[in-house]
Amino acid sequence: MSNKLKIYLYYLKYKHQKFKDREKLIKYQNKKIRNQIEFIKKKSKFYNDYDSDNLKDFPIMDKKIMMDNFDNLNTIGINKEEALKFAINSEKNREFKSKLNGITVGLSSGTSDTRGIFLVSDKEKDKWAGYILAKYLGNDLYKGSKIAFFMRADSNLYESLNSKQVRFEFFDIFKPMQENLRRLEEFKPNILVGQPSVLIEIAKNKINVNPDKIISIAEVLENSDEEYLKKIFNKEVIHQVYQCTEGCLATTCEYGTLHLNEDIIFIEKEYLDEKRFIPIITDFTRKSQPIIRYRLNDILVESHNKCKCGSCFTSIEKIEGREDDVFLFNGIKEKIVKVYPDFIRRCMLFAGDISNYRCVQNTKEVITIYIDENKNIKEKIYNELKKLAEQLNFIMPNINFKEYSYDKKRKLKRVESLLKE
């Protein structure tokens, strides 16, 4: 079966799979959890010795435990060192099409402490693509859509989806924005997908595009940004995919409410107060690198209001966490170069296994990096930033290194700008 056909079948499955009420959903989830437990006990060495059929008897995971037990956890016999080397190489060469033993290997920086490696098989990718299409395109898949995708990494996944009805066009956020904007204006998408900082940039440039649907990905969409985008693009709703490497957690409905994707993920809630909780997720769709009771770093705020769409999936009022800032530097070709937090996080990631850091922009010429003393790492960070400056054509700022610290009363931002625009 072709890749495209598989994705289409998943699309149909998820599009038509509806749950009348919470009870039906829970029954479905329990069945999926049972299957997943059976699978991991057989295929994942890490879980071999667990004798229970009850999810609650399995250990809570986080990125550190997952990375420490990488080799035993994954079910496809991939070794951590090999995977790490492979992933860093693909990132450095910006070559995202190659695979390791048929598996896509990626790095996750995120805002959490250790760097993570994720493994995705083709089947899992197809499922994911089908799921996203079902959630966001609905019947538009038949009407014809032009989808503009702003991403850090190019992906052959979507290109494989191009057909008469649907066209995906990629915009590499590594390229100069003006060039991307020109192409975007020509392409005239009816669906625009990108991270909030990029969407804002597009809105500010007042170019002549008028998408029907705007989908925010990767970063948390702040309320003020959401309002601004609604106003500029004249939309009632800005859609959101709340996704991390550990899974696709939530998507917005037609009323703009973010709902947990409880048809593919089971979510335990570790409550902090009446509404705020830390999600612990178990993904039914991941087989190559099972995600079982994985505790995320984000805090979600639950909404107790029933959504007008009638969905029985939990509604989320907002996501707290992962709110890093964009940096601005003096450019070589352009006056100002914007550097997205993701790029800065990548530099730290490439420099080594840094568990705690903060990177603060003081002025366009000065940044301060808070990190535990280590001369070797500092040099590596400097070199990574220098490479980034060359790639993005900005003037390398001065870097001050200071001992790691942060005000615990404030929310932690790893990448923070103190510049006033």
Ligand SMILES: [Zn+2]
């Ligand atoms: Zn809804």
